[in-house]
Amino acid sequence: MIAVSILKRLLMAAITLFGVAVIVFVLLRVVPGDPIAMMISPGASPESIAALRAQYGLDASLPVQFLVWLKAVVVGDFGTSISLRRNVLELLAERLPATLELAIVALLVAVVLGGAVAVLGTLLRRTPGEPVVDTVNGLCLAVPDFVWALALVLVLGVAFPVFPLSGRINPGVQVDFATPFYLIESLVTLRFKVFADVAAHMVMPVLALGLPLAAIITRVLKEALLEAMVQDYILLARLKGMSSLRLVLQEALRNAIGPTIALTGVQFTFLIGGTVIVERIFAYPGIGNMAIxxxxxxxxxxxxxxxxxxxxxxxxxxxxxxxxxxxxxxxxRHG
Incomplete structure (x- = not known):
């Protein structure tokens, strides 16, 4: 049954990717504008334009273009970038690790911060501190990531220049990386000065991406914890003399974490999409910035x-x- 379920999911994944490929391919070719016109000089001859169009396969019919492109993608050939004149797969391999590091660190910050605030809000139930927690969380939830990015630039980059405003690493740092995962590699190789520099460049974009997600995690987890705290097994544990903190962490949390994980995963996909604007604001060299x-x-x-x-x-x-x-x-798991 597990093998059948995995095969079904892989089949659906393949169908979904195929649908995405069809949609993006068609949309990019029906919108106005000619990408070849942006590459040539104003005085180029019609022969030069036709040769360049043939080079990128834009002279064939739409179905033929799609089949040629799809056949190449299957074998790992994503073509050549029109603007950068480089292999697309190489560009993605260079930029994707930066975005993954940024998104994963933002997720970790959001989970830790959101989980801690949710536990705190549960412990402060029916106390004067609960409205304060809910108000601060509501503020973080209402402000989108790009607004947080602009606010952080003004506060921590301009008014109080604590962290670097742009880039992934200080250009003055002379270091050769064996992989494009700068943060992980510098930590594993014990180059702590390099790690601190890379981490400093990530602080503001990570906060901009992580704060809205942390607020969502707080709201969902707190509601799940409050629902769990009124169950019979919690009342029984309370009668046995368990402290409130132990009740929340040891008993209620493990039953409330399921819905939170599901929603966090969905929101994490939106967080990756949010890297497009945030990377642009901080000039962070990831695939989001490259997408713009x-x-x-x-x-x-x-x-x-x-x-x-x-x-x-x-x-x-x-x-x-x-x-x-x-x-x-x-x-x-056992069903």
């Missing part, structure tokens, strides 16, 4: 590759979330 440049330049191969990568990330995240929900729910 690709759209501005109408770089069809690069946009297609980026959309497929985002689609694959969303599918993988949803699969992982489903597995975590089953792992934390014995009834689903």
């Amino acid at each position: 440049d690709a759209v501005i330049n109408r770089d069809l191969p690069l946009i297609q590759g980026l959309v497929l990568v985002f689609g694959a990330l969303f599918i993988v995240i949803n699969l992982l979330v489903d597995m975590l929900v089953v792992a934390f729910n014995p009834r689903l």
Whole structure:
């Protein structure tokens, strides 16, 4: 049964990616504008334009273009970027790790912060401190990530210049990385000065992405904890003399964490999508920042590759979330 379920999910993932590929391919070719016109000089001859169009396969019919592109994608060839004149897969491999590090660190911050505030709000139930927690959480929930990014730039980058405003690492830091995962590699290789510099560049974008997600986690987890705290097994544990903190962490949390994991996984996909604007604000060299440049330049191969990568990330995240929900729910695990 487990093998059948996995095969069904993989089949649905393949169908979903195929649908994404069809939609993005058609939409990019029906919108106005000619990407070739952005690459040539004003005095280029019709022969030069035709040769360049043939080079990128834009002279064939739409179905033929799609089949040629899909056949190449299956074997790992995403084409050549029109604006950057480089292999799309190489560009994605260079920029994707930066976005993954940023998103994962933002998720960890959101989970820790949101979980701690949810537990605090549960412990402060029916006390003067509960409205304060709910008000602060509501503020974090109401402000979108790009507004947090602009506010952090003004406060921590301009008024009180504590953290770097842009980039991923200080250009003056002379270090050779073996992988594009700067944060992880610098920590594993014990280069703590480099790690501190990379982490400092991530603080503001991580907070901008993590605060709204932390607020969502707080709201959902707090409601689940409050619902669990009125169950019979909690009352029985309270009669045995358990402290409130132990009741929340040891008894209520494990039964309230399932719905929170499911919603956090869904919101994490939106967090990755939010990196597009946040990376642009902080000039962070990830795929989000590159996506905006690709759209501005109408770089069809690069946009297609980026959309497929985002689609694959969303599918993988949803699969992982489903597995975590089953792992934390014995009834689903044994059902």
